[in-house]
Amino acid sequence: MIHEVFSTLTARSGADHNLPKVITIVGGNGRMGKFFNNQLTAAGHRVNIVGSNWQGADSLLPQADLVLISVPIESTCEIIERTAQYLTPHTALADITSIKIEPVRAMLEHHSGAVMGLHPMFGPSVESFAQQKVVVCSGRNDAAFDWLLNLMRNQQAELIFSTPEEHDQMMVMIQATRHFCRLTQAVYLAQEKIDIDKSLSMSSPVYRQEIDILKRLLNQNPQLCIDIMLATEERCQAIKSLADTYNRLARLIEKKDREELIKEIESTQNFFSKQ
């Protein structure tokens, strides 16, 4: 008898696992929304879209197995709250914003069903999840997302499990201050009116790599870069602190203080060698 119940459960969950899911992407007309739409559709699922006019929200949101929030960082929490009003506890809710503490907290607060925070560490120009990293922050009832995580795994994505707190702390360094550095370097080169092609003709491969990185940043929507830098107060503080470090070292250069510069470099070498 017990065996029979187990078999039935396994069979049902197996069947569920293979059933096409019904997914609604809020912000599905954005570039990342389109990427997820393409990937989920290609995997045999049914994807609906709720755009900025919220048309169809009242029919498309309550019936979905999964609702995926794919909107600018700035509006993520507000849109989570608005979306959650349409949901029953049977719908799983996830977001793909590049901060995780606030969106995961908002999803847990406003939705009583399954919740997961995702951060795809790539832009919408990639062709699939293959070789791409996705940070996964557990919220509530992770099992409801197994099919989604397996879809990404099957496409050779690398899933990195993290708490929202650890994720956000790392992203201050990986995203916010790096975006600020790249942006400032690009602004500086433009301000000095440097002949980029001429400089590349004389440059080492490292400089060429760096210019390529700047060019990729400049191909993005400016708003996205600004959103990433301003997303949290912690990020703004880190950027201020980075600018202070630039100033401190620039003053040593101005004073031609070789002794202090050596100390700075040596203690940094020491830190990196222990990593």
Add this chain to the structure above:
Amino acid sequence: MIHEVFSTLTARSGADHNLPKVITIVGGNGRMGKFFNNQLTAAGHRVNIVGSNWQGADSLLPQADLVLISVPIESTCEIIERTAQYLTPHTALADITSIKIEPVRAMLEHHSGAVMGLHPMFGPSVESFAQQKVVVCSGRNDAAFDWLLNLMRNQQAELIFSTPEEHDQMMVMIQATRHFCRLTQAVYLAQEKIDIDKSLSMSSPVYRQEIDILKRLLNQNPQLCIDIMLATEERCQAIKSLADTYNRLARLIEKKDREELIKEIESTQNFFSKQ
């Protein structure tokens, strides 16, 4: 008769061209000095070294076909002057320092024979000149260096001909301010005690590339990095100006001034798109 003279000249210059040269490298015990020693020796030339004690200078310098100055930027001009005292006009004199205005001027002033400024755009860890760039600044009697430039070309080096002025202006951007940026980023990561391995596990490929660049910088002798930043007053000024740009943008971040940030990004995008 005329034909005969021409033949003889051609034969002689052809013979000269293939004769092993006698080369003295001043600073030949440094890492770049050793690289040139290895390459020139492997090509069949006879290489002697004058080290920091100047031992053998009075016999090795006057008899050389080529004297190559391979010493720290800081002491290049002083050592050019000291070296030139030993030379006859039959010796060709070149340097490989990463600034070119002052060394080429010093060589032209203190030596009456052939002069050329070179800047290999690579570090001593490469195995040959293959696929490497070398900036070449003509000084006097370029023909005396044909064999040397051909040796590099035959190894698939890319030679970039430039004036010392154009070279130095470009290197402010390619070398001095970039070194300062990389150094500051490394100092900042150390100061914030970031867990580099953890950050790499969550990162995009671009961040990984950037950390690799920082690690390579930190593997160098700190003095070299400092020499590159402090080499000219123009470099120190450019670094100050870069730090000012960091500050200007950091203040916009602090004020969360999206409108001004958009303007900065858009005008930079505009500049890069016209390049």
